[in-house]
Amino acid sequence: xxxxxxxxxxxxxxxxxxxxxxxxxxxxxxxxxxxxxxxxxxxxxxxxxxxxxxxxxxxxxxxxxxxxxxxxxxxxxxxxxxxxxxxxxxxxxxxxxxxxxxxxxxxxxxxxxxxxxxxxxxxxxxxxxxxxxxxxxxxxxxxxxxxxxxxxxxxxxxxxxxxxxxxxxxxxxxxxxxxxxxxxxxxxxxxxxxxxxxxxxxxxxxxxxxxxxxxxxxxxxxxxxxxxxxxxxxxxxxxxxxxxxxxxxxxxxxxxxxxxxxxxxxxxxxxxxxxxxxxxxxxxxxxxxxxxxxxxxxxxxxxxxxxxxxxxxxxxxxxxxxxxxxxxxxxxxxxxxxxxxxxxxxxxxxxxxxxxxxxxxxxxxxxxxxxxxxxxxxxxxxxxxxxxxxxxxxxxxxxxxxxxxxxxxxxxxxxxxxxxxxxxxxxxxx
Amino acid sequence: xxxxxxxxxxxxxxxxxxxxxxxxxxxxxxxxxxxxxxxxxxxxxxxxxxxxxxxxxxxxxxxxxxxxxxxxxxxxxxxxxxxxxxxxxxxxxxxxxxxxxxxxxxxxxxxxxxxxxxxxxxxxxxxxxxxxxxxxxxxxxxxxxxxxxxxxxxxxxxxxxxxxxxxxxxxxxxxxxxxxxxxxxxxxxxxxxxxxxxxxxxxxxxxxxxxxxxxxxxxxxxxxxxxxxxxxxxxxxxxxxxxxxxxxxxxxxxxxxxxxxxxxxxxxxxxxxxxxxxxxxxxxxxxxxxxxxxxxxxxxxxxxxxxxxxxxxxxxxxxxxxxxxxxxxxxxxxxxxxxxxxxxxxxxxxxxxxxxxxxxxxxxxxxxxxxxxxxxxxxxxxxxxxxxxxxxxxxxxxxxxxxxxxxxxxxxxxxxxxxx
Numbered sequence: 001x002x003x004x005x006x007x008x009x010x011x012x013x014x015x016x017x018x019x020x021x022x023x024x025x026x027x028x029x030x031x032x033x034x035x036x037x038x039x040x041x042x043x044x045x046x047x048x049x050x051x052x053x054x055x056x057x058x059x060x061x062x063x064x065x066x067x068x069x070x071x072x073x074x075x076x077x078x079x080x081x082x083x084x085x086x087x088x089x090x091x092x093x094x095x096x097x098x099x100x101x102x103x104x105x106x107x108x109x110x111x112x113x114x115x116x117x118x119x120x121x122x123x124x125x126x127x128x129x130x131x132x133x134x135x136x137x138x139x140x141x142x143x144x145x146x147x148x149x150x151x152x153x154x155x156x157x158x159x160x161x162x163x164x165x166x167x168x169x170x171x172x173x174x175x176x177x178x179x180x181x182x183x184x185x186x187x188x189x190x191x192x193x194x195x196x197x198x199x200x201x202x203x204x205x206x207x208x209x210x211x212x213x214x215x216x217x218x219x220x221x222x223x224x225x226x227x228x229x230x231x232x233x234x235x236x237x238x239x240x241x242x243x244x245x246x247x248x249x250x251x252x253x254x255x256x257x258x259x260x261x262x263x264x265x266x267x268x269x270x271x272x273x274x275x276x277x278x279x280x281x282x283x284x285x286x287x288x289x290x291x292x293x294x295x296x297x298x299x300x301x302x303x304x305x306x307x308x309x310x311x312x313x314x315x316x317x318x319x320x321x322x323x324x325x326x327x328x329x330x331x332x333x334x335x336x337x338x339x340x341x342x343x344x345x346x347x348x349x350x351x352x353x354x355x356x357x358x359x360x361x362x363x364x365x366x367x368x369x370x371x372x373x374x375x376x377x378x379x380x381x382x383x384x385x386x387x388x389x390x391x392x393x394x395x396x397x398x399x400x401x402x403x404x405x406x407x408x409x410x411x412x413x414x415x416x417x418x419x420x421x422x423x424x425x426x427x428x429x430x
Numbered sequence: 431x432x433x434x435x436x437x438x439x440x441x442x443x444x445x446x447x448x449x450x451x452x453x454x455x456x457x458x459x460x461x462x463x464x465x466x467x468x469x470x471x472x473x474x475x476x477x478x479x480x481x482x483x484x485x486x487x488x489x490x491x492x493x494x495x496x497x498x499x500x501x502x503x504x505x506x507x508x509x510x511x512x513x514x515x516x517x518x519x520x521x522x523x524x525x526x527x528x529x530x531x532x533x534x535x536x537x538x539x540x541x542x543x544x545x546x547x548x549x550x551x552x553x554x555x556x557x558x559x560x561x562x563x564x565x566x567x568x569x570x571x572x573x574x575x576x577x578x579x580x581x582x583x584x585x586x587x588x589x590x591x592x593x594x595x596x597x598x599x600x601x602x603x604x605x606x607x608x609x610x611x612x613x614x615x616x617x618x619x620x621x622x623x624x625x626x627x628x629x630x631x632x633x634x635x636x637x638x639x640x641x642x643x644x645x646x647x648x649x650x651x652x653x654x655x656x657x658x659x660x661x662x663x664x665x666x667x668x669x670x671x672x673x674x675x676x677x678x679x680x681x682x683x684x685x686x687x688x689x690x691x692x693x694x695x696x697x698x699x700x701x702x703x704x705x706x707x708x709x710x711x712x713x714x715x716x717x718x719x720x721x722x723x724x725x726x727x728x729x730x731x732x733x734x735x736x737x738x739x740x741x742x743x744x745x746x747x748x749x750x751x752x753x754x755x756x757x758x759x760x761x762x763x764x765x766x767x768x769x770x771x772x773x774x775x776x777x778x779x780x781x782x783x784x785x786x787x788x789x790x791x792x793x794x795x796x797x798x799x800x801x802x803x804x805x806x807x808x809x810x811x812x813x814x815x816x817x818x819x820x821x822x823x824x825x826x827x828x829x830x831x832x833x834x835x836x837x838x839x840x841x842x843x844x845x846x847x848x849x850x
Binding site for chain 1: 468469470471473475510512513514515516524527528529530531532533747748749751752
């Protein structure tokens with residue numbers, strides 16, 4: 001580590017050269033002028049004007065290099081600064097173009113997780129390559145790890161490869177998942193499950209390759225892992241339990257991204273099935289529920305998307321006693337058939353359920369193909385029934401209570417309260 | 431207007447802090463050494479010996495560098511030396527790349543031909559060592575680098591060509607090529623390199639040294655090389671000898687010198703031709719079983735190999751202070767004590783300072799190296815780029831000859847034909 005620091009600090013020594021200082025100072029002055037004076041003034045303008053301002057800085061940096069070269073001094077460093085800024089501006093322009101075609105969130109993720117880290121790596125690598133032999137810097141030993149010396153390149157690989165495996169592998173694997181779906185006619189859930197399993201596999205293979213590439217002593221790692229497994233097992237057994245549960249659920253297919261589950265009385269859609277937990281979306285209040293995988297593994301789960309995505313719903317309604325039940329049932333079925341969202345097959349059916357206090361109670365049973373759309377279909381159906389009953393003269397009764405006051409001659413006289421021989425007793429006393 | 435401008439500026443403090451940070455950074459770097467508070471930084475580029483760039487081969491070079499820097503820093507603790515290594519073929523583009531940015535090295539250690547290329551392409555500057563510093567060098571080494579009164583590179587260490595063999599398989603090394611062939615016929619497994627610089631010594635017995643030298647330092651590419659009848663005959667004899675050698679059961683050729691060295695280490699070869707820079711590594715692996723001798727020549731004349739000479743070249747964009755430190759460093763590397771210590775620390779490197787005594791009587795290795803150096807040749811190439819291209823062409827033809835693809839007569843015709 002000391003040697004790496006020695007080299008990095010040593011690179012500052014190049015600034016003692018007038019030709020280097022000239023390039024750095026001029027480029028730095030232009031960049032500062034842009035940051036302090038131009039950029040704040042462009043912030044209030046439209047984005048295109050900001051891009052034009054950035055392009056202006058690139059032009060000035062490039063001209064700076066040309067002028068220095070014209071004066072007979074080396075100008076490669078000044079040109080390099082212009083190139084870096086040019087790439088950054090180009091990436092910004094590409095981002096603008098992408099935003100016109102793709103969702104902003106996806107582009108934001110692409111840039112923050114992939115493009116910007118890659119750009120950072122490019123800047124770091126190219127800068128080191130300007131100043132020293134990249135191979136020498138890469139070979140500097142930093143510290144021993146499991147008996148193997150970790151060099152700068154190994155450290156960079158250890159830090160970046162897992163990140164890019166996780167962040168970058170998703171994109172080609174999603175494409176591969178879609179390809180497999182077309183080839184084998186998977187359902188969306190199976191496709192997502194296959195994609196996730198492939199992703200885990202890729203990450204696992206990548207990590208193994210990385211360990212081999214870095215030259216970690218796998219024997220030592222295995223020994224340490226074996227020794228610590230018991231201790232770690234107690235400490236993080238829940239994590240492993242959740243991970244294994246997640247894999248099992250994927251293969252089993254009961255819980256997959258896209259599945260609709262019934263959680264605490266609400267239908268929720270599984271958004272993702274992670275290493276530890278599943279993220280579910282609840283439409284009622286747009287909440288995201290993070291539920292450990294183990295929960296699904298050990299508890300009863302109600303799913304609407306196990307063998308198909310149909311959901312059977314029921315609407316309870318009462319009609320007055322004077323209406324013929326057959327007529328009411330026919331109206332209910334007809335209304336259900338005419339309502340959007342209600343499936344024709346399996347056909348809707350209505351039943352006389354009970355004779356209530358003030359109405360005959362019916363139940364209309366119907367099927368929908370969107371398990372999450374139950375409420376809206378129910379609302380539409382309820383309105384349509386009201387309209388149909390109204391048109392057909394069918395009354396929807398409601399419970400009525402008749403109160404008789406003592407001075408009301410028409411009703412029976414209330415009996416006076418009976419004298420109580422005993423004093424009132426405390427109800428808690430027996 | 432100014433006030434308005436300040437009002438619109440969102441966070442002036444952040445901007446000024448950036449300015450202050452930049453100023454601090456520049457002052458940290460710019461004030462290094464001299465009257466500043468940081469150390470002097472000296473940047474050295476080293477050309478390594480093969481294209482493979484593996485750490486196996488880099489050992490000796492790095493040991494030399496480390497020892498030299500350690501010794502120099504005991505006297506100059508305020509100098510930080512940064513070394514970058516580049517394989518053969520990469521040093522030139524790497525130096526050009528960094529030079530175009532003003533980030534070129536202050537010093538470059540390379541072979542002679544690379545130093546010539548650096549000079550021709552304007553990537554190195556003239557040597558401004560004091561005369562007393564140059565007087566420390568053998569004139570024969572300095573001749574190649576003189577241009578009028580100016581000198582553009584300084585010799586550093588000499589690495590002559592020798593024969594390395596396994597003492598368990600061979601007691602007395604061959605003194606002539608005929609003897610070598612005879613030994614190979616009796617079962618000695620011989621490994622010969624295919625690089626022109628490494629196999630040049632075999633021309634001695636055939637008298638083809640001058641012809642090969644003319645081929646390498648010939649006219650520009652499209653013009654056919656014209657040789658005298660005697661040179662043509664000698665050249666054909668040499669090619670025929672290589673062809674015959676390739677037909678021998680126990681002689682094999684390799685275009686990678688490292689390959690031969692590794693074969694000797696593994697016991698797959700008994701005798702190889704090698705540059706002395708490999709000796710240190712071979713001794714570490716073979717111990718007392720390693721034998722080193724001069725290369726076999728003609729019956730009555732010793733072989734004339736080409737010595738690999740490491741030289742210093744000075745960079746173009748050093749600050750005045752860095753240049754001063756670089757000159758001090760080179761002068762230090764040439765003094766008698768340093769040269770003697772480098773010779774002792776890394777066996778296989780001979781001093782270029784004639785005042786350093788080479789212990790030829792006490793060490794058979796040193797005697798072999800010294801003898802090889804005494805009989806060695808140094809090309810005075812006018813056109814290094816052309817020489818490299820012609821050398822590659824010669825190697826390509828020789829490769830076909832030893833692989834049986836080309837007979838000596840058509841091979842000679844190809845060598846003398848104009849290049850398309």
